[in-house]
Amino acid sequence: HVSASWSVDETLSASARFTPPEQGFYDLTVQWSIISESLARSIHAKGDHGYGSLIRGGQGSRISFHHNLWANHVARMPRPGNYDGPDKDPVGAFIEFRSNVFYNWGGGHSGYDADKAAMVAYNFVDNAYVMGPDSQQAVAFKESNSLARAWFAGNSMNGVVPADIAPVAAEPAASAYERVLAEAGASVRRDAVDARVVAGVRNRTGRIINTEQDVGGWPVLPPGVAAPDADGDGMPDAWEAKQGLNPKKADGAALARDGSGWTNLELWLADAAKVRG
Template identity: 30%
Template sequence: MVSQSAMAMLGIGIAALLATPFVAPSDLAQRLKSGGADADLDGSSVLPEVPGVEAFPGAEGYGRRSRGGRGGAIIPVTTLADRGPGSLRACIEAQGPRVCVFRVSGVIRFTTRRPIITNPYITIAGQTAPGGGIIVTHGGGVDGYTPIIAKDTHDVIIRHIRVRTDLNAEDRGSNSSFLFENSRNVIFDHVSGAWAQDQVMSGYDHNDNITISNSIFVQGIPRHDKCALLASNPKAPQKLSFIRNLCAHNGDRNPDVNFMPLSCVEILNNVFYNGDSQFTEVHEVFGGTPVSIVGNTYRKGPDSADAIPAIDRVLDSSTGMSKIFMADNRLDKVKVLKTGTVEISQVSRPVCPLSTRLVPAEQAYLQVLDKAGAFPRDALDVRTVAEVRARTGSIIHDAAMRSGPRPLPAIAPGTPYVDLDEDGMADSWERAHGLDPRRNDAWEDADHDRWLNLDEFLDFAHREVMAGRPIP
């Protein structure tokens, strides 16, 4: 008999989680709501937050310790041009640790071969852009390749960037919004993707320590309208976190997980809306996926089949048995939580210690709708969130939208913050924090809290853009 005190440690007080019997979704939801120790489903015993080591304050999941460009060059993006000095391409292709900060807002279109993040140690800080922020897209046709790709690299942080591919590519299979391939220590946070001809978010080859969080992935192009394929052709076990994201108006792969045994995969506190044939798919091509699916909302929409399952174990080409832990997954007019094949692969404890603090599914639903995506939200994200709330909207049916061109959302112009010493930090913020706006002190720690000055400014910029306030 498990004691009440041991049960109180359920969740990510990890030792107890691994010792307790199966926890029904309703039981876990009640514990999350109860407050106090019972609600503290917190992975800090496994990945304790260490200032100056995390990617940024509040970073979560297995990618949370990505170094990004910390300690490197501060490279301003001063033009929307495809290439040349001051371009995003120039920052992506630069050598050494670097942080891309934006002095412009608008649409960056890669009209030739798109840049690939292969040089490690990079932070792309979209929250520094003035006005309406940044859209990245491609030129379509033979140049229509995934605009944002991290390949054969490590330590990458991308925040507050949106991809809207308005033109169709000649090679559909190479046109996602975002792709991570053979990379490690990567975090996509507060990004938005739409209109991909392949998955909106794709993972390929041997990746490890990946976080995808607080993001919006919407309206892939039929008949390959997929939210996220999180593993394709994995070469070894991987750790991946998919936390507080919104997948809307994508037929299936909401998301798709197809990992090797001994992987640690977690799908936590997300919102999945208006899938067509399937929501979450668990595959076994590489021996069976270990996955924890906790605290998500599955919400039926106008295109959803009556019998659409929230969680489906796919047996095609199966070479082993998945291990699926499920708890506190909220069904909103979705009739089927799991297919019969899931039942025999369901396990009574998380397959790995969960990496982050959880909230009840209904609370996560509100958080995702309020806070997910690149900020400031463009018209597409604003509309999508309104459609989720109202249970309206649709997968793309219009032939003109499918074939393109699709109208890009307008991006408001803005005035960049003053930064005379070009250390990436606004002079007004530096003065307010006792720093010298005439001296490059980005990588010092003025308040001795282990977060460096630029870390703290980028966190400030993130909070300001989330609140709808321009950086003064």
């Protein structure tokens, strides 16, 4: 539930060089987030550089992106890959994109892998691709990597799913489209930016921008009122009492008693994300 916008390069990326291997990351998920409106002609030294996501792993790393919305980027929606060739990394990365929405890529394709020869495998399953005003061709992905392995199934382009899809036990693209637009991002109380981005996807009017001023600038966020939290552990007193916890004992970092393996604070955050205003 991250909302990321207005970058001068990629808006939300996850990449590492794994040199040495222990400096890389090996298990990562990004989910239910909005990745929107990178700034195309802004202040980047290379010129037009409004990109979505650079996602490069290696050495057996596993990366999952699901139920996210990418909207209004020049390119890299997404760009997966691996920095190292097979001589340095014979295993590569395993990356999955499942039940995401990709809207309004600038140019001829939404995502691509421009590596020449690097070990990487990825799944694109049940994603919804929607062309916008800046999209030139209905192409989901362009592959240039001779060693890449890819699986595509259940994806839709402008609402149409190929007839020969393989059956998968996952959320269909049409359902993912509705749920991502309804629930992705900081969606408990959406601000004007996310609301406008989502509306621009639904009515296909959202475009690539060069500066946040193109879309009205920074929104005014009304101040909120924090719920009482006597012990300052990040969990409201009322919620702690409902869970049988002591509102006067700071135990947010303690493991929850439900056996989930989550901390009390993580359990509260998960509950809070379900309450939509």
